[in-house]
Amino acid sequence: MELFPNGWWPYLAGGLLVGTGVGGIFLVTGLRAGASSVLTTTWSWLSRCDYFQRPVFRDARTWRLVFSLGLVAGAAAYAVLFGRDEDFLTEVAPWRLLVGGALVGFGTRLSRGCTSGHGICGISAGSRPSMLAVAVFMGVAVLTAQAVRAMGITP
Amino acid sequence: MKLVAVLLGGLVFGFGLALSGMTKPEVVLSFLQLEDFGLVLVMAGAIAVTATAFHLGPRLVATPPCGDYEPADKTRRRGTIAGAVVFGLGWGVAGICPGAMIASLGTGNWFILIGIAGALAGAYLQGRVWPEGS
DSSP states (O other), X not given: OOSOTTOSHHHHHHHHHHHHHHHHHHHHHOOOOOXXXXXXXXXXXXXXXXXXXXXXXXXXXXXXXXXXXXXXXXXXXXXXXXXXXXXXXXXXXXXHHHHHHHHHHHHHHHHTOOIIIIIIIIHHTTXXXXXXXXXXXXXXXXXXXXXXXXXXXXX | OHHHHHHHHHHHHHHHHHHTTTTSHHHHHHHHTTSOTHHHHXXXXXXXXXXXXXXXXXXXXXXXXXXXXXXXXXXXXXXXXXXXXXXXXXXHHHOOOHXXXXXHHHTTOTTHHHHHHHHHHHHHHHHHHOGGGO
16 A cells, blocks of 8 residues: 555655744744634634633634635646646545535634644644644544445545 | 734645635545545644744744734543544545645636635535534
């Protein structure tokens, strides 16, 4: 069995760039840039619900949205420079994106972290709850993806 | 100035996600189905650089140019594990996570808007029905 049937360097180079983004933001601003918080902080503009109006969310809503715009712009730059449309368009069924997306939104915000928040920032900071969260969501995701495929659902 | 740094950092982050293919759910699913372990390299590379910055930054420079070092949140909450289970289910179903889905929009993968809409709805629901968990 081959570990990296599609090559390894784009993965490693991409990961180093991701770390450069997170690390650079920390060195210049002191902020720890996980990606999932924007899903909550953005609601502080739209909902008067007490939870979304917490200072911890209101105070971060602008930079988190700007960070998300950066993510979009950076990926767009790559696509324009090096990509072809067919490299990027997903064929994963819309219902999977919708249901999966909803679970991702609910779960990451309940857990207060995602692949970047717990996975990159949390582990890098040596946070034990983050390490535990990563082990749990990776394990559950592997089992879920296997189950989905076993049910014959592709893509 | 702070926002410029955040924007540039996000830009490099998003470029890296697109280069590594993480913006395409199929590539993430190929990892979760244990066919291509590239995602491990992405995480390892990102953690190597980030951990260096997190640990050396405060030792070398007392105060960052724009702001203060945010303390790491190492609190284990009631929702930390329960939320990770729910997130894992969603990640396994769709192959999308928050950073990758946002960046994916930049690659012109318009279908991802469905996932983003779902994630915003899910985050709203969490704030309404289980705010005390987080």
